[in-house]
Amino acid sequence: MARHNREGVGTDQRGFDYSISYQPDSLRQVKVTRLLPNGRQSTMTLFRNPAGRSEAPPGEQVRTRITCQAQNLDVEVAFRGAGREVRQLQVQVGVPGNGRHGSGEDLVVFTLDHDLPEPLSHRSVSQ
Numbered sequence: 001m002a003r004h005n006r007e008g009v010g011t012d013q014r015g016f017d018y019s020i021s022y023q024p025d026s027l028r029q030v031k032v033t034r035l036l037p038n039g040r041q042s043t044m045t046l047f048r049n050p051a052g053r054s055e056a057p058p059g060e061q062v063r064t065r066i067t068c069q070a071q072n073l074d075v076e077v078a079f080r081g082a083g084r085e086v087r088q089l090q091v092q093v094g095v096p097g098n099g100r101h102g103s104g105e106d107l108v109v110f111t112l113d114h115d116l117p118e119p120l121s122h123r124s125v126s127q
Contacts, residue, residue, distance in 0.1 A: 005024070006021070006022055008049075010032075013044055018047070019065075021064065023058060025054035025057065026054070026062045026116055027064055027112060028115050029047060031110070032044060033111070054116050054118055062078065062079055063076060064089075065077075071108075072095075073108075075110070088113050090109060093109075
């Protein structure tokens with residue numbers, strides 16, 4: 001039976017705070033990639049599922065939502081019926097900022113790793 005989403009938090013390279021709503025038996029981690037003011041690209045882990053392993057198979061629908069109030073960002077991704085087949089999703093989002101070439105928008109890339117290990121099997125050892 002699928003379990004309700006959990007809530008997590010993280011801070012990115014530029015100091016923006018994020019809230020992450022995630023399916024506890026699917027999501028392993030969220031990474032964020034963005035350009036730094038010096039023009040270099042930086043990727044860091046924004047959030048890691050503290051469970052480390054799933055307790056049950058993922059539900060029929062798996063949803064992850066990422067919000068950042070300071071950037072007026074609210075992104076939700078969902079997939080159905082994929083179970084453990086979906087390993088990774090990337091979402092590119094434009095947020096207000098300096099942007100490249102004067103676009104007035106920064107590109108933020110979220111990488112959602114949905115490869116949380118399955119529960120350890122509880123085998124009885126016969127003696």
